[in-house]
Amino acid sequence: MFEPGAKIHLHAPHVNSQRIIEGVRKNRQRIENLGPGIITGGAGDDPAGIVTYTAVGANTGFSLLWLMLLSTPMMIAVQDMAARIAVITGKSLPEIVRAYYSRKLSVPMVMVLAIANTITIGADLQGVSAVLELLTGIKSIYFMIPVTAIIAYLVMFRTYRTVKRFFMGFTFVLVAYVIAAVLARPDLKSIIVNTFVPHLNGSTAFLLAALGLLGTTISPYLLFWQASEEREEHKTVAQAREVAWDTAIGMVYSNLIAFCIIIVAALVLYGGHQPLNSVRDAAMALKPLGSENAYLLFSVGILAAGFLAIPVLAGSTAYAVSDTFGWREGLDHKVSDAKGFYAIFFGALIVGDFIYLSPLSAIDALYYSQILDGMLLPVLVVILLLLNNNKKIVGELRNSKFNNIFGWLTLLVSLTFTLVMFYQVLTGN
Numbered sequence: 104m105f106e107p108g109a110k111i112h113l114h115a116p117h118v119n120s121q122r123i124i125e126g127v128r129k130n131r132q133r134i135e136n137l138g139p140g141i142i143t144g145g146a147g148d149d150p151a152g153i154v155t156y157t158a159v160g161a162n163t164g165f166s167l168l169w170l171m172l173l174s175t176p177m178m179i180a181v182q183d184m185a186a187r188i189a190v191i192t193g194k195s196l197p198e199i200v201r202a203y204y205s206r207k208l209s210v211p212m213v214m215v216l217a218i219a220n221t222i223t224i225g226a227d228l229q230g231v232s233a234v235l236e237l238l239t240g241i242k243s244i245y246f247m248i249p250v251t252a253i254i255a256y257l258v259m260f261r262t263y264r265t266v267k268r269f270f271m272g273f274t275f276v277l278v279a280y281v282i283a284a285v286l287a288r289p290d291l292k293s294i295i296v297n298t299f300v301p302h303l304n305g306s307t308a309f310l311l312a313a314l315g316l317l318g319t320t321i322s323p324y325l326l327f328w329q330a331s332e333e334r335e336e337h338k339t340v341a342q343a344r345e346v347a348w349d350t351a352i353g354m355v356y357s358n359l360i361a362f363c364i365i366i367v368a369a370l371v372l373y374g375g376h377q378p379l380n381s382v383r384d385a386a387m388a389l390k391p392l393g394s395e396n397a398y399l400l401f402s403v404g405i406l407a408a409g410f411l412a413i414p415v416l417a418g419s420t421a422y423a424v425s426d427t428f429g430w431r432e433g434l435d436h437k438v439s440d441a442k443g444f445y446a447i448f449f450g451a452l453i454v455g456d457f458i459y460l461s462p463l464s465a466i467d468a469l470y471y472s473q474i475l476d477g478m479l480l481p482v483l484v485v486i487l488l489l490l491n492n493n494k495k496i497v498g499e500l501r502n503s504k505f506n507n508i509f510g511w512l513t514l515l516v517s518l519t520f521t522l523v524m525f526y527q528v529l530t531g532n
Contacts, residue, residue, distance in 0.1 A: 139332035140346070142267070142415070143182065143325050144353030145274030148360045149412030150230025150405050151223055151469045155319045156361050159312045160368025163304075165297035170313055171362045172298055174320045177516070178354040180509035181321060182329055184487040184502065186346045189330035191497050196330045197426040200486060203496065206427075212479060213423045219475035220324050220416045221451050225458025226468035227416070231409035232459070234402045247459060251452050254414050259445050263335060263434040270414075276407035277360045283400040284363035287370045294366065314520045315473070320361065321513060323479045324419040326487075331422035335433055360404075367401070413452070421448035477521040484514045 148156075159167055185196065192199055200209040231250055232243035258266055304310075333346060418434070421444050425432035430443035438445045458468065488510050491502040502510070 139329050139336060140182065140186065140349035140351070140353035141356060142270045142274055142332070142353070142411070143329040143350075144355075144357030145270075145277055145360075145408075146328065146412045146415035147178075147320065147322060147325055147357045148277060148280075148364075148408050149223070149227050149416070150234075150409045151226040151465060151472075152319045152361070152412075153364060153405055153408060154230070154465065154469065155315050156364040157368040157372070159316050160365040160370075161372035162308060163312050164369045164373040165293055165366070166302040166304065166309075167313060167316060168294065168297040168362065168365060169299065169301045170316055171320075171358050171365070174317055175355060175358045176505070176509045177513045178321055178358065179351050180506045181484060181487065181513050182325065182354055183347055183350045184491045184506055184510060185326040185330045185483075186333045186350050187500070188487065188490050188497070189333045190346055191500055193334060195334060195422060195426040196327055196483070196486075197423050199490065201427065203490065204486070209427050212482065213427045215475050215479050216323055216327060216423055217420045217447075217451070219472040219479070220420045221454045222458060222463075222468045222472040222475075223324075224413055224416050224451060224455030225461070225463070226465040226472070227409050227413050228455055228459045229465045229468075230405055231413070234405045234409075238402060247456055250409075250413075251456055254410065254417075255449055255452055258414050258418065258434065258448060259438055266414075266434055270411055273407045273411035274356075277404055277411075279400040279404040279407070280360050280363040280367070283404075284366045286400075287367050289366050289370055310523070314523055317516055318473045318477060318520050320358065321480065321517065323476050323483055324416055326483055327423050328415050328419040331419065331426075331432075335435070413455070417448045417451040417455075420451045421445070474525075477517065477525075480517040481514055481521060484510060484517060488514070 188199060189195060192202075194202065197209045197213055200212065228247060228250065229243075232246040235241070235246045235250075236243040257269060261269075329350070422432055424430075424447045425441075425444045428443070431441045432444035433441060436444070488502070488507070490496055491506065491510075494501060
């Protein structure tokens with residue numbers, strides 16, 4: 104019973120409802136803000152990279168799975184540094200280098216990036232066209248212009264939000280490789296052991312496979328792309344934590360896809376004598392060995408990877424060149440408002456087409472682009488480490504211990520990769 108005159112306190116139901124609605128709205132906003140990191144991670148598994156991962160599984164089995172685990176925090180640290188410095192300064196990587204160092208450094212850096220990206224575009228176009236030939240029976244050459252036209256139209260004549268949705272869609276199609284790995288029914292105990300226990304081998308084949316794996320997972324164009332996209336999203340310093348989560352999710356997802364590709368290739372191809380000189384060889388190798396489902400999923404994954412990676416490669420080139428020379432850039436601008444930006448984007452696609460038509464094979468293109476990337480990556484990592492630890496630039500938002508530890512580890516590994524690549528070039532081994 105209530106005493107006479109006692110006050111009764113009622114909690115208005117609408118107050119709790121408003122809090123719930125506000126919480127849902129904030130979480131929805133956080134999810135909508137995700138994208139650059141996830142898209143960047145998906146773009147890292149491009150058709151040329153898929154050939155590398157397939158070759159690693161075919162040549163070394165499960166023995167390099169531990170290196171995928173090790174490279175994941177390295178990718179997260181380096182990508183997070185690139186994204187954070189872009190959010191904090193409001194500048195892209197070329198603008199940052201030009202502002203805090205010298206244009207004499209930014210121009211050659213961007214030129215190396217542009218050449219490496221364009222060569223890789225040619226390799227990826229070969230991969231997409233070859234898979235379309237396998238699926239349709241129509242010669243791959245007839246797909247070159249349609250694929251180029253679709254990508255050019257999507258990026259040049261649609262809004263940034265529309266492009267982002269398409270990219271996110273292609274990114275999630277890459278789950279096909281996870282499904283393919285599950286369908287292959289691998290020995291879980293063997294996978295766990297090879298993932299958490301390092302297996303070292305002094306052979307040249309093992310060393311080259313390890314370096315190729317690292318060179319494919321940590322690529323300079325991904326740093327330029329994500330830094331530009333974070334700025335395109337107009338994120339503030341207060342959203343740095345969201346950027347970090349987006350980056351971490353994207354890099355884990357990227358390496359999960361690569362991890363599954365290696366597993367499928369190891370189960371189907373390891374110990375055999377099937378040549379792997381192209382994406383076509385990688386896909387066809389699965390078909391005659393009783394892996395029809397894996398073959399179809401593998402092929403679908405290559406198409407999605409190509410339609411995601413090719414515009415990212417061309418886009419990162421366009422952003423980098425435009426920012427180096429002070430041109431207007433951005434996917435939200437119309438073609439007439441950012442002519443230089445879109446000219447570089449379209450030009451990269453066209454030059455990639457010519458590389459596709461040249462005698463240069465996808466494997467050769469990947470090899471030469473890795474040499475250029477190997478020259479560029481250590482320079483970029485050093486710059487990112489210096490910038491993210493400079494209090495005058497980032498204030499109290501200096502690098503975490505995680506980023507510093509794995510950033511320096513990435514620098515050591517990338518320098519080793521570069522030296523070995525140059526040794527191969529000089530000795531012809």
